[in-house]
Amino acid sequence: MTALRMKDTFRRGDAVTLTVEGRCVMAHRGETLAAALLAAGMARLRHSPRDFSPRGAYCFMGVCQECVVRVDGVLRQSCQVPVEDGLVVELKGSL
């Protein structure tokens, strides 16, 4: 799954660079981390603790917790975190 940024209908903020699992990912200020990761083709954000099944953002409103990742070492809901230049993200969150 790779989300598409709409071109003509939205105005985006300045570009920022995140480090995700050691890889550089471009995003724009105003985007949430969950959306920026989807646009970079990163749908799988974590594994469930019991079955170790792949999971990704599902509700985008802070309810389901499926989008939890480590941001600068701290577990956060990526759908609630605005992107910032230099964020270091690890896709191995679990609550």
Next chain:
Amino acid sequence: MTPADLIVVGAGPAGAAAALAASEAGLQVVLLDEAFAPGGQIYRAPPQPLSVAPTARGADDAAGDALRAAVAASAVVWTGGARVWSISGAFRVDAVTAAGSESFTAPRLVAATGAHERLVPFPGWTTPGVIGLAAATILLKSQGMVPGRRTVVAGCGPLLAAVAAKIVAGGGEVAAVVDLAGPGDWLKALPRMASRPDLLRQGLGWALKLGAARVPVLFRHMVTGVSGGETCETVTVAPVDAEGRLTGGRSRMFDVDALAIGHGLVPGCEIPKLLRAAHRFAPEAGGWTPVRDAFGRCSVAGLYAVGDGAAVAGAEPARLSGCLAGLAAAQDAGRLPADVFAREAGAARAALDKALVFAGAINRLMRARPAMVEAIAAETVICRCEDVRRGEIEAAIAAGAREINQLKHFTRCGMGPCQGRMCGETAATLLARHVGSREAAGYWTGRPPLRPVPLADLLGQFDYADIPVPTPAPL
């Protein structure tokens, strides 16, 4: 600790209207929302500096801006970015804000926290790439993103056409719209939907857009499975009857990288539940709803519940119910003369009753279909947080679980970080088959935290060196 006359939690159309009505009547109002700007789900604004291009702005953008301007111009104390996690007493509200942890107190509280999505599990529903239908509106409206390269849009209600049309307009491809309802169900809803010609016109506009893009619409169909390992690859759909039972007709497969799916909305009445207000089960309102009088007063003194967080009815009823509760709070605080209250609340109540005609037709299309829950396979995961399968739930019921909180302790279903918001409806529907009714099955007991908050946010930033250690007494 910030004292006020009234605290409103949730700044969607319901909460904003409650805050404005109470503030106009002279109450000192604090309005809290975890979002950074008022608007709620329907009018969610893109976070700055992301914005909708002037040429692409629609009616919802204008309505949202009007709501935000009204709050900004009022005496309401707006506190955005405040995630409310606990409410105790009558009433102390604890929230995590940019400033750390903050408390607010007031003798009156309006709960306006909105709805969340119902989704009946199916094989593969936990696969990344499967997102909620309402969730897709958040990506489309507030992030300016189309969920995938090629998407199946499935479930029920008007969000189907709204989401599919926005994906097409945004440059994405919709492989199919898969609707539980049939054309006959939509026709039956038409006379009541005609009570809102503006919304009906909007819906027809979406349908035309989908027709022009030649998007196939499969009526009376449902998604029976998603396959793919790390992400969604294939979606299988099959025909169903009016109650969502498979008819045995031919199934079809679509190769897509995204599925947006939702089976209606459920009122998110965590605050009334947490404060132990009386509730009743009302399928026509989406599920459990707090018992309220005509103005939104709950069974707990000083507590009001409004909008889709109390009974699912959509944006305009949410606004009107909020307005009523704001007036009632002012009246209860002794700030609104009886005749003014009677006049203003009477007008809002009449408008609300009118708006509920349209809402009733939509709610019927979005109603829960218990037959779909009955048909869930034993190995399908019900509780995403704890990976609890239907088979384990049935085993716990056979072992004697008779009430939903018991079921939780037997299986851990509902014990994970989403606090049962994703699985609660399904688990209760499964239990109700054995104990006779949803009333008998009950609902999760409300407990803090209302929303999970990182411990670091509650404790604040500190180093060990900052912890004051008293100098030891001399020996």
